[in-house]
Every structure is written in C-alpha cells, then in structure tokens.
Amino acid sequence: MIKHALFVRLEAKPGKEQAVADFLADGLEMTNQEATTPIWFALRLSPNTFGVFDAFASEEDRQAHLAGNMAKSLMARVDEMLARPPTVETFDVLAMKNALA
Template sequence: MIKHALFVRLEARPGKEQAVADFLSAGLEMTNREAATPIWFALRLSPTTFGVFDAFAREEDRQAHLAGDMANALMARVDEMLASPPSVELIDVLAMKNEPA
C-alpha cells in the first residue's frame, strides 16, 4: 500500500527550461530501474517551474529514492540548470486511486 510520497519543485534558470524538461523526461529511465518507486510523475507547472511527484510503500523506499541515481544526477546539475536548490516536500498519502484510463 502506498503511504509515502515526495513532491519536488524545480525552478529553471533563465534559458534552461528545455534542459530541465529534457532531464526530467530522461529521468523516467532511471526511475524505471527503481523497483521500490512504483509511482513517478515529471511535471511542468509553468513555463519555468517543474515538479516531480513520486510515491512509495515504505519510508525506507522513499529514503532510498532520495539517495538514488535520479536524485544524484539532479544534484550534480543544480548549478547548471536550476535558479535555486530543489524544494523537497515529504508527503503522507491518505488515500489513493490508481487505475488505467
């Protein structure tokens, strides 16, 4: 059962909006390799603001994701792509619906 989630807000540096979008699109491959990350969304919230929402069954899975390949790749490119460090919010999932459209 999904109990834990993250919301990460990313603000692109001026002129780096496409680089952030491309990075997040490529991030799907990295997160697909994480068996303990069953839900992952890369989002564009505005022309310069992006987000990542992901959810996990256990707190240990959330912490593993925060220390995983995707997080490390993002942190290695913060100065290049982002106007400020990512804002990371730890979220408790109260209820969830997940079925194919």
C-alpha cells in the same frame, strides 16, 4: 500499499527550461530501474517551474529514492540548470485511486 510520497519543485534558470524538461523526461529511465519507486511523475507547472511527484510503500523506499541515481544526477546539475536548489516536500498518502485511463 502506497503510504509515503514526495513532491520536488524545480525552477529553471532563464534559458534552461528545455534542459530541465529533457532531464526530467530522461529521468523516467532512471526511475524505471528503481524497484521501490512504483509511482513517478515529471510535471511542468509553468514555463519555468517543474515538479516531480513520487510515491512509495515505505519510508525506507522513499529514502532509497532520495539517495538514488535520479536524485544524485539532479543534484550534480543544480548549478547548471536551476535558479535555486530544489524544494523537497515529504508527506503521507491517506488514500489513493490508481486506475489507467
């Protein structure tokens, strides 16, 4: 059961918007390799603001994701792509509907 989640906000440097979008699209492959990350969305919130939403069954799974390849890869490119370090919000999931369209 999904109980824990993250929202990460990313603000691209001017001219780096496509690099951030491409990085997030490529991130799907990395997160698909994480057995403990069952829900992951890469989002474009505005022309230069992006987000990642992920959800997990346990706090341990959330921490494993934060220490995983996607997070490491992002942090290695912060200075190159982002106007400021990402903001990470953690929260608990109270209820969830998951039905494919």
